Amino acid sequence: MSSRFPFPRYPDGWFQVAYTHELAPGAVMPLRYFGKDLVLFRPEAPEGTPLLPAPHVLDAHCPHLGAHLGHGGKVVDGCIQCPFHAWRFEGEGGCASIPYAQKIPPGARLRSWPVREVNGLIMVWHHGAQRPPSWEVPHVPEFQHPEWTDYELRRWQVRTHNQEMTENAVDLAHLHYLHGTAELPVTLADAREHVLHVVSNIVMKTPFGRTQGTIEVDAHGFGFTLTRFKGIVETLLVNSVTTIDEDSVDVRFAFLVKKLPHKDATSTVGQAFMAEIERQLEQDIPIWENKVYVHPPLLVSGDGPIGMFRRWAGQFYSEPRLVPVAARLAESG
Ligand code: FES
Numbered sequence: 001m002s003s004r005f006p007f008p009r010y011p012d013g014w015f016q017v018a019y020t021h022e023l024a025p026g027a028v029m030p031l032r033y034f035g036k037d038l039v040l041f042r043p044e045a046p047e048g049t050p051l052l053p054a055p056h057v058l059d060a061h062c063p064h065l066g067a068h069l070g071h072g073g074k075v076v077d078g079c080i081q082c083p084f085h086a087w088r089f090e091g092e093g094g095c096a097s098i099p100y101a102q103k104i105p106p107g108a109r110l111r112s113w114p115v116r117e118v119n120g121l122i123m124v125w126h127h128g129a130q131r132p133p134s135w136e137v138p139h140v141p142e143f144q145h146p147e148w149t150d151y152e153l154r155r156w157q158v159r160t161h162n163q164e165m166t167e168n169a170v171d172l173a174h175l176h177y178l179h180g181t182a183e184l185p186v187t188l189a190d191a192r193e194h195v196l197h198v199v200s201n202i203v204m205k206t207p208f209g210r211t212q213g214t215i216e217v218d219a220h221g222f223g224f225t226l227t228r229f230k231g232i233v234e235t236l237l238v239n240s241v242t243t244i245d246e247d248s249v250d251v252r253f254a255f256l257v258k259k260l261p262h263k264d265a266t267s268t269v270g271q272a273f274m275a276e277i278e279r280q281l282e283q284d285i286p287i288w289e290n291k292v293y294v295h296p297p298l299l300v301s302g303d304g305p306i307g308m309f310r311r312w313a314g315q316f317y318s319e320p321r322l323v324p325v326a327a328r329l330a331e332s333g
């Protein structure tokens with residue numbers, strides 16, 4: 001639980017832990033997310049096939065004598081083998097074999113986390129009460145589509161909470177005063193179950209002058225957000241935010257640009273656009289890293305649907321919500 005925020009540190013939902021291209025068949029990767037040590041691995045492909053077997057995520061520490069499976073562990077016969085005494089664990093967490101023992105003790109098992117691999121992203125389901133997934137990560141039609149470029153990747157580590165980053169999508173006044181967009185956007189926001197949909201008409205400053213555009217945001221919980229920009233060029237930002245520990249989140253941006261008739265133009269416009277989005281994020285970072293969470297906030301007309309956002313946000317905490325900071329201070333004073 002974080003002292004900076006009056007809600008649990010680790011929200012429920014799907015969160016990215018790697019990209020598909022980072023995990024070849026037979027590869028093992030140590031992870032540190034949700035305040036836990038985990039291991040990600042992918043079984044070997046059957047001989048002579050181009051298949052990419054589904055990856056698995058397990059708790060990292062071996063129940064035998066505690067070695068970390070992500071540091072020296074290897075994939076053998078579809079299992080992960082511990083580097084210390086070679087016990088083998090299946091993707092579902094059961095112990096498949098102990099090379100020097102006849103009997104496998106019942107406690108020889110690791111927690112297996114739900115995993116999906118979609119849109120070139122490897123996602124893990126985190127739920128505070130360990131319930132199974134209640135929704136799925138959507139397929140992104142632009143990914144690997146011939147009319148769109150491949151992903152261009154960026155990554156940051158930020159000292160904040162997922163909820164604070166997602167709130168940015170509905171905080172309209174900051175777009176002008178922090179990011180310098182020419183006019184305040186018109187916004188429609190609507191929340192259905194775990195998806196928050198926000199549409200803004202906006203005038204953006206680009207190296208090509210001011211351009212009128214639309215920004216359409218679909219936040220699937222706090223871990224996976226699709227932002228579609230339509231203006232002089234169509235761009236899609238696949239954005240993931242995964243909680244690392246009590247302090248920080250791991251932020252990944254994957255940009256896709258709809259190809260223009262000329263390759264050079266696609267790359268020039270795409271690069272300029274990405275630079276603008278990076279510039280905006282780097283303006284947000286010092287705000288997020290140093291702000292406090294004010295609840296209830298002092299909202300005025302023109303602030304955007306922040307109240308609605310916060311009601312929607314409540315569904316991603318299976319642990320009980322805490323008393324807001326201001327109320328706690330009042331009680332203790
Ligand atoms: S610690 Fe893993 S097999 Fe002994």
Ligand SMILES: [Fe+2]
Pocket residue numbers: 168174179280281284
């Ligand atoms: Fe922002």
